[in-house]
Amino acid sequence: MNKNKEQLLNKRYKAEQRFRLYGLSAIFMALLFLTIFIFKIFSTGYSAFQKTWLIVPVTFDAELMMLDQNPSKEDLQDADYYDIALKSMADLDPNANEDQENELKRMVSYFFEKEIKNELLNDPNLIGKTKEVYLTASDDLDQVFKGNYPRDLPEEQRRVSDYQLKIFDQLVANSKVESKFNISFFTNADSREAELAGIASSFMGSIFSILVCLMIAFPVAVLAAIYLEEFAPKNRFTDFIEVNINNLAAVPSIVFGLLGLGVLLAIFQLPRSTPLVGGITLSLMTLPTIIIAARASLKAVPPSIREAALAIGASRMQTTMHHTVPLSMPGTLSGTIIGLAQALGETAPLILIGMVAFVNTIPGSPMDPAASLPVQIYIWAESAERGFVEKVSACIMVLLGFLIIMNLFAQIIRHKFEKKWS
């Protein structure tokens, strides 16, 4: 009898331990996913911040460039650089036949002509001389150099030919290949060529969308929150508004995209693919988030503040505007930033209003067509080229960086400025 009891107790204790272990492993699993996730993004993405350059001797032959003696600045602008660019690539292998010359040309980006031109524009004295110029390597060679490209595949399955690899290895052996920080990733707009593609256009698109979103959502949400929390009578109508807000906060984001498409584009005829429409759509999405945060922080202001102001003769409007609202601002602001961070990561509604268009110029205003950072991730992720994989991860790193900064900022505002009422 006694033994039985002890067994039962042991069993119960074991069950207790098991249960505890389940809980611990659930947390462990969640954190493990997070770690794998971040590790994967960083390990594929960090190499995109480096760019591979080929150092190629270029002879600035005045005749080949169709230049007269003592050319003016305009002449240099209009000169023909294609031939010398082609020649300097072909010169890498003096015995190359025509096909091989073509392959040599494809070892660098199609931008190489312009890179040579810029070199000369910077220093017009180079005419007739030979100088070693940094040329952007093609994205396939870039991946080879970074070790992301399997070299042991059969040649037909590779985008880099054996011949290109041979020349490339010679260049590497002569230390004519260099890896430098990839500035163009941050300054270039999107491009079909992975080695030239950058995030500048989508970054500006994101900034404009977020600004439009902030300018619309913040004032409307704060005013609405003030009304609902401080002035609204308790009746059916305000209950209805409240139910509406709570529901809107949980409506799938793609539905807001349909709203943008069906109302903003089809009825109001706003320009497609622009951050203006994107921002308005996002602002409708962020509105409930900010309203809920602003109401919570208005509610947290103790009634004694209001009573004190009313007691010395302030009107209700004065009490609210001069005392309650300023005291609630830290909470409202941090809620706003968190809402904007959500909006910054949103993709689906922007796709529906056409912000997936290929944009190779940097937008200068919210009325220009643009992409946004998450949409850029989507566009590149759908692209088949290997060079885009690391770009996607790098773009994700930039996006996550912004989200982290915004969330930290929200935390700081909350902890530094929020009054603790006890």
Add this chain to the structure above:
Amino acid sequence: MNLILFTFIVLLGFTSYYFGRKKAYKIQSTKKRLTALPQFYGYYLAIWCAIPAFIIFSLWAIFEPTIVKLLILSDYSNQGYLDDELNLLYEKSKALSRGQFTGEITPFIEASAEKYLSLRSIAQSSKVVIVLSAIIASVAYAYKRISSNSRTREPVEKFLNAVLFTASLAAILTTVGIVFSLIFQTIDFFKVIPLFDFVFGTHWYPAKAFVRDSSEALDPTMYSDTFGAVPIFAGTFFIAFIAMCVAIPIGLMSGIYLAEYASTKVRQYAKPLIEILAGIPTVVYGFFAALTVGPFLKELGTSMGLEVSAESALAAGGVMGIMIIPFISSLSDDVITSVPQSLRDGSYAMGATKSETIKRVIFPAALPGIVGSILLGVSRAIGETMIVVMASGLAANLTLNPLESTSTITAQIVVILIGDQAFGDPKTQAAFALGMSLFLVTLCLNIVALRVVKKYREKYE
């Protein structure tokens, strides 16, 4: 032009504020008592400046285009043009006046473009004149009315109250906008495709219904058997089910652990770390699922002799489940912590272990709240777009094999609407019909979930 005018009006507003306050000070200096603080006199004038400007601007925005269009098209009346042709002519002349017209320029269009430009400039300058004179008149009238015993605080506060009230309507307007944008397209869709075919049809193949020439008469037989949404709905719930299979055990157990077992230190760090998972944009999860999880599952399957699609429902659903973990863990954590301590103490006093207390006392007590949080998670899973678009297939298969690819409502909306759309095409309308069903399903889930959570909160408050 409008920007300059707008700035000017804002400046006028500030000036009238200044004058109003100055007049109030002047009255005050004559030892008369004011009925409100001097600022209110300023605000009062500024409002008198803002209201007419706002009214005229909005009237102009509404009526100007129609009137200009009427005036231009009056040249073409009695020439036997159809309405559509007239519209086209108007658009052409508008484009020409902006210098964006690329087609053939006929003298007619050129004349209309010139007329358009002149009308626009007339409209623009008359707008400036009217707005400014209206502002000056109304401000002057209000300025005259200011005296020591005129009430200014009440009207100003009434105005502010009205502004606040209007802002609070934004949420309702958004809901109305959503319903409005969905409903007309959906109705048009069901005029062509019978509701029955949509809800019970098992073939979804919208690409077949692509109409190049919209003037072609719609032939309903062409669309039979292309818009059967059963595979889409099945795929949506199937992927959501897989996601919840991942999210519920992990989310619930971590919620319970955080609420009942974890020390404050563990809680302090683990909770925000898990919540990071909720802050990661979904497109990032999509990329992760497509690049890492999909190929990994495929390799794993091949090594075990299974045929796994690279875009399997399992990959999309699993990653979606990871995304939903924090929603469930945070909400159930909150719910469990709000169960009164007395219930726990009672159970301990009977000699129950901690896990027995949780399983037999706390869990049943917290069940409504937990169900609410799970429902909210399901609603997220159903509405999630990017993970499915990137990691699961885009072709609608009717299958219950998690290793094959399926498609969801959201993914189909994106597939149909990416790129240019032609409104009036049943394919585009199908996307809106899908959006409508998505909206209705998530709306029901949300209402039920929010109700349940609210009821539960009231029970223990």
